[in-house]
Amino acid sequence: MARQLVIGNWKMHGSVGQIRTVLPELVRAELGANVGVCVPFPYLALAKSLLADTPVQLGAQDVCEFHIGAYTGEVSPAMLADVGCEMVIIGHSERRRYFNETSEMAARKVNAALDGGLLPVYCVGETLEQRQKGVAREIISEELQVLAGVPTSLYTVAYEPAWAVGTGIVATPDQIAEMHDFIKQTLDARTRVLYGGSVKADNAATVLATDGVDGVLVGGAALSATEFLNICRHAR
């Protein structure tokens, strides 16, 4: 079985100083290729230089669906690959919620990322209201349409219930196991499915021991080297 992945999403946090403090600590811990960090665009090149000669993967948090041209403010897949990115988060709930990103847009971004040789880490998940209405599976099933026809080895899915992201509320092992099983049944049993939503050092062991969990996508706790390393230590 492949090692469980641990991917850190720095969101819109950090500074040159913080990157220069946290990343060398990760390097000193001699982490493997099952660990990735997704830092804000301006810090990617610096992060790559600090991670050089380590297997730790570098990722971005979004990508443009277009390859080149007059798209002011956008960053192409080729640019990400050029500065050393291996992966990119697509369809994060914060992008859907605050920037009105749709699954149609995410589908175009997934294709662009694949064309650029990047691993899409595609996020799906229901809101609390959708869960309470009993439509969580329908929502996730619709979001998963984005991946139709894409070979499963070329992407990773992150199940991130929106009500657990950044809230301090973690889905229960039963909730996680049920949804990971549903995602694998919908796509392919071999699909790598990460859980994301308030994973911290003190709950990582439980989450990573849950059936069907192939790793975790970590937001807030990725900003502290100590917290993040403690999470990485639980990856099997």
Ligand code: PEP
């Ligand atoms: C995330 O940003 O993908 C995430 C899961 O955030 P947090 O761990 O802070 O809930």
